[in-house]
Amino acid sequence: MSKQAETTNRTTAIHQSRPPSDARARMTRHHMIVFALIGLFVVIAPQFLYPVFVMKLLCFALFAMAFNLMLGFGGLLSFGHAAFFGGAAYAAGYAAKVWGWPPELAIAFAVLVAAVMGAAFGFLAIKSRGIYFAMITLAFAQMVYFYALQAPITGGEDGMQSIPRNALFGLVDMSGDGPFYWMVVVIFIIGVLFMYRVIHSPFGEVLKGIRENEPRMISLGYQVQRYKLLTFVISAALSGLAGGTKALVFHLASLVDVHWTMSGEVVLMTLIGGMGTIFGPIVGATVIVTMQNYLANLGSLVLIIQGAVFIVCVLTFREGIVGVIAKWLKTRL
Amino acid sequence: MTSRHDDGADYVLTAKGLTKVFGGIRAVDNVDLSVRRNSIHALIGPNGAGKTTCFNLLTKFLTPSKGTITYEGEDVTNLAPAAIAQKGLVRSFQISAVFGGMTVLENVRLALQRRVHGRSFDFWRSSKCLNSLEDEAVQLLEDVGLEDFLHDRAADLPYGRKRALEIATTLALDPRLLLLDEPLAGMGQEDIGRTSDLIKRVAETRTVLMVEHNLSVVATLSDRITVLARGAVLAEGNYAEVSEDPAVVEAYIGEPNDTYD
Numbered sequence: 001m002s003k004q005a006e007t008t009n010r011t012t013a014i015h016q017s018r019p020p021s022d023a024r025a026r027m028t029r030h031h032m033i034v035f036a037l038i039g040l041f042v043v044i045a046p047q048f049l050y051p052v053f054v055m056k057l058l059c060f061a062l063f064a065m066a067f068n069l070m071l072g073f074g075g076l077l078s079f080g081h082a083a084f085f086g087g088a089a090y091a092a093g094y095a096a097k098v099w100g101w102p103p104e105l106a107i108a109f110a111v112l113v114a115a116v117m118g119a120a121f122g123f124l125a126i127k128s129r130g131i132y133f134a135m136i137t138l139a140f141a142q143m144v145y146f147y148a149l150q151a152p153i154t155g156g157e158d159g160m161q162s163i164p165r166n167a168l169f170g171l172v173d174m175s176g177d178g179p180f181y182w183m184v185v186v187i188f189i190i191g192v193l194f195m196y197r198v199i200h201s202p203f204g205e206v207l208k209g210i211r212e213n214e215p216r217m218i219s220l221g222y223q224v225q226r227y228k229l230l231t232f233v234i235s236a237a238l239s240g241l242a243g244g245t246k247a248l249v250f251h252l253a254s255l256v257d258v259h260w261t262m263s264g265e266v267v268l269m270t271l272i273g274g275m276g277t278i279f280g281p282i283v284g285a286t287v288i289v290t291m292q293n294y295l296a297n298l299g300s301l302v303l304i305i306q307g308a309v310f311i312v313c314v315l316t317f318r319e320g321i322v323g324v325i326a327k328w329l330k331t332r333l
Numbered sequence: 334m335t336s337r338h339d340d341g342a343d344y345v346l347t348a349k350g351l352t353k354v355f356g357g358i359r360a361v362d363n364v365d366l367s368v369r370r371n372s373i374h375a376l377i378g379p380n381g382a383g384k385t386t387c388f389n390l391l392t393k394f395l396t397p398s399k400g401t402i403t404y405e406g407e408d409v410t411n412l413a414p415a416a417i418a419q420k421g422l423v424r425s426f427q428i429s430a431v432f433g434g435m436t437v438l439e440n441v442r443l444a445l446q447r448r449v450h451g452r453s454f455d456f457w458r459s460s461k462c463l464n465s466l467e468d469e470a471v472q473l474l475e476d477v478g479l480e481d482f483l484h485d486r487a488a489d490l491p492y493g494r495k496r497a498l499e500i501a502t503t504l505a506l507d508p509r510l511l512l513l514d515e516p517l518a519g520m521g522q523e524d525i526g527r528t529s530d531l532i533k534r535v536a537e538t539r540t541v542l543m544v545e546h547n548l549s550v551v552a553t554l555s556d557r558i559t560v561l562a563r564g565a566v567l568a569e570g571n572y573a574e575v576s577e578d579p580a581v582v583e584a585y586i587g588e589p590n591d592t593y594d
Contacts, residue, residue, distance in 0.1 A: 202446060202463055203456035209443050212432040219392065219426070220444050220506060221418035230454055 030331050031196075034279055038192075042185045051181045052249060057289050058188040059246040064269040064281030065195050066238035071267075072276030073199060074231040075211035079134040079263050080121070080141030081239050084114040086258025087144050088240030089247035090154055093163040096248065098153075102166045103174055103183065107244040114240020115233055117144075122232030126225055138260060145258045159254030163247055180249070187245050191238055192282075198234060199278060207231060211276075268306070272313050274320025279333050283321050345370050345510050345540045346391065346422070351400035353386055353564075360386045362564040363400070368510070373532065373541045375551045378561035379584055384544045385427060387561065388514055391542075392424040393417050404510070423508035425499050427515050427544075433488030437479055437498055440487050441470040444505035470505070477501045477531060493524030500531060511535065513543040517550055529554055552576075560584070 045054045063085055070076045088110035095106040121140045125133055148154045155161065165174040174180045198204055209217045210224050217224050247253040256262065265288065273284025288306065295302045317324045326333040346368040353361040361383045368374045376384050389395040391402060393414040402410045409417055418424075432440050445466040474480055477497040482490060487498060496516060503511060516532065517525050529550050532541060545551050551558060552572045560567040560575050562584040568575045575581050 197459070198456045200460045201456045201458050202450055202460055203454055205439075205443060205446065205460055205463065208435070209432055212434050213430055215394070215426065216430040216432070217443075218394075218414045219418055219424050219430070220502070221415050221423070221447050223413070223415045227454070230456070234456065 027331050030329065030333060031278065034333065035192075038279075038282070039189075042188070046178075046181055051177045053289075053293055055177075055181060055184045055249045056246070056293075057286055058184055059242045059249060060266075060269065060285040060289050061282040062188055062191045062245075063239055063242035064266055064273065064285040065192065066235050066242060067266045068270045068275060068277075068281045069195060069198065069238070070231055070235040071270055072280075073204065073207045073211060074228060074235075075214075076126075076228060076231065077130075077134045077267075078125075078137040078232075078235075079260070079267070080137030080139070081235075081266050082258050082260060082262035083121070083137075083141035083144040084117060084236040084239035085243035085246075085262060085266075086148065086253070086255075087117055088114040088243035089253035089257045090148060090160060091240075092244035092247045093160040093253040094153060096166060097160065097163050100164075100166060102170050103168055103180075103248050106166075106248065107187070107241065110244025110247070111237050111240045114243065115237035118233040118236020118240075119229070122229050122236070126228045126232060138263065141258070141260060141263055145255070145260070148255055148258045154253075157255065159252055159256075160247075161252055163251045163253065165248050165251070184245055184249065187241065191241055195238065196278060203227070203230070268310055270320075272310065272320055274322035274324075274326070274333075277320065277322040277326060277333050280320050280322035287321070343369055345405060346542065347403045348391060349401050349403075351387065351390055351402070352398050353383075353390055353395060354398045359564050361390060361397075364561070364564070364566055366391075366559060366566075368540060368542050369557065370540055371536065371538070372556040373536045373543070373554050375555035375558045376542065376544045376561060377546070377548070377551055377558060378567070381563075382561040383564040384561055385514060386564075388424065388512060388544055392422065392512055394424075418506070421507070421509040422512070423503050423506050423510070424512040425503055425514055425516065427518065431487040431490075431495050431498050431502070433486065435487055436484050437474060437487055437490070438467065438470055438483045440498055441473050441502050441505050442466050444502045445470055448506050473501045473505055474498075476504070478527065493520045493528065496520065496524070496528060497531065500528070500535070504535065508539065510540045510542065513541060513545075515544050515546060517545060517547050525550065 042054070042058070063081070067078070067081050070078055091113040092106040092110035095101040095109045096103065101109065121137065125136045125140070128136055149156060165180055168174050168183065172179065174183065206217070206222060206227055209222070210227060214224055243257060246257070269284035269288050270281050271284070272287055273282065274280025287309070291306060291309070292302055295305060313320065319327065322333050344367045346366070348364060348366040351361055351364040351366070352359065364387060376387065378384055386395065390397050393409070393412055397410065400410070401408060404417070404420065404422055409420070432443065435443070442463060446463055449466060471480065471483065474483060477500055479494060479497055479501065482494065487495065490498060500516070513532070517528055520528065525547070532543070532554060535541060555572065557569070558572055558575050559569045560578070560581050567584055568578040568581050
């Protein structure tokens with residue numbers, strides 16, 4: 001091929017890359033619109049919704065997003081994420097109640113505890129795959145559950161109650177739901193932006209490659225185990241962020257937070273919202289938490305309705321709510 | 334040729350006494366293999382001869398029960414598969430190994446990312462820093478004739494194009510030794526021609542070891558052929574030599590189901 005022909009060829013090739021980079025810009029624009037909508041929601045929500053309910057929503061949205069980072073982007077189904085969520089809730093509660101730490105430090109401590117637990121469990125769990133991986137994570141989570149049940153510091157069946165919200169930085173009073181709401185909003189936004197960055201980083205690209213074809217990634221020279229472990233730790237730490245915040249919202253860390261049903265619930269939220277989408281877990285968490293809240297007077301019927309919603313979801317739109325919307329709009333959300 | 338057989342410097346990859354036992358069955362039995370630099374070396378043999386097992390041993394996807402593997406004068410018998418890939422020994426797979434949900438360009442970019450950005454775990458940076466790799470990715474895809482498919486999903490490519498994409502992805506790592514596992518399997522005549530030309534071009538500056546069933550391609554492409562049967566080396570030499578070897582003829586006729594086209 002002559003030099004000139006080669007140059008022309010190259011120009012056409014580069015020219016062809018135009019439309020997709022437009023598509024990428026379009027996608028980013030869509031994401032910005034969704035971010036703006038979420039921002040608008042959290043600002044006006046306290047006007048017409050009970051703030052504690054919105055805070056609960058934000059905590060579970062964060063938890064589901066953290067879980068989705070592993071399942072949707074790393075292809076790792078953990079069935080033990082309650083350990084990080086609940087373990088962090090106890091850690092934040094202990095720091096605030098026993099040590100009298102301010103909320104920002106109590107939550108930071110909770111994140112640290114969850115990350116360390118994630119590193120330890122992840123190190124042992126990532127050696128196996130698929131159902132075995134899920135079972136090992138479940139087994140670890142059950143260990144944490146029984147520890148929470150038996151240990152003297154966790155309050156056993158009663159849980160850790162009346163966890164105080166001390167003054168932020170030792171200065172700003174956080175005992176009312178009004179001011180604490182804004183702290184939760186800031187935590188949520190930081191968590192979401194951090195996750196958005198992880199997904200759209202070179203590390204995130206590697207993660208998608210592992211989800212698509214793990215042996216091929218190994219043959220390209222990627223040490224996939226290390227990527228999986230780091231994903232596990234990031235996911236656990238962010239679950240801890242959600243759990244620690246939740247403990248301060250409700251002044252309570254209880255066995256419900258570490259029970260295996262919590263691990264199941266987060267799977268449910270992620271699948272209903274759309275696994276592997278960015279905003280799906282937020283939508284899924286909203287659906288589940290809203291249902292639990294507003295149908296609470298129906299008692300155990302809630303679980304049946306939840307199950308029915310899940311079955312309908314799996315049978316009719318497997319991509320989840322956001323997955324389906326993204327398909328309509330021909331974009332990735 | 335045999336007089337220089339012990340001169341290590343001429344060989345990129347040497348395996349000695351390679352053995353793999355699966356629950357009592359010797360899938361690969363005491364195989365010696367030496368791959369000369371800048372040559373195309375083919376590994377052939379009837380079904381079940383242990384070619385793919387041999388491949389998996391050389392790329393460390395399986396651990397040998399016995400034997401040693403030397404690559405560029407270094408003992409790599411106990412290295413992890415990712416580590417050996419980082420040293421420039423890169424394999425392809427029998428079943429087309431592309432990242433189906435990604436675009437053709439993203440497939441190659443992912444390989445370039447490993448070579449250029451190394452083993453970094455930078456989850457705090459924007460993936461926009463990868464855009465600078467795209468020109469080189471386009472170049473690699475032009476070389477394999479995929480310039481019109483840059484933004485197609487890899488899963489939507491026809492079979493032959495997928496193989497071409499796989500080779501482009503492998504070349505993005507700038508490997509010294511390519512191990513191709515049946516690069517032409519399942520291809521139409523037109524794709525076979527294009528891909529074997531590609532392999533020939535690639536081998537001008539690199540070494541290629543391939544498993545291949547299509548004997549006419551093996552005949553025209555390879556400089557040296559090793560014939561395996563029942564896990565052991567049956568014969569070695571150029572095409573003329575091995576095709577007249579009575580043991581080889583018998584092994585192939587004894588297996589009428591094998592592709593002998």
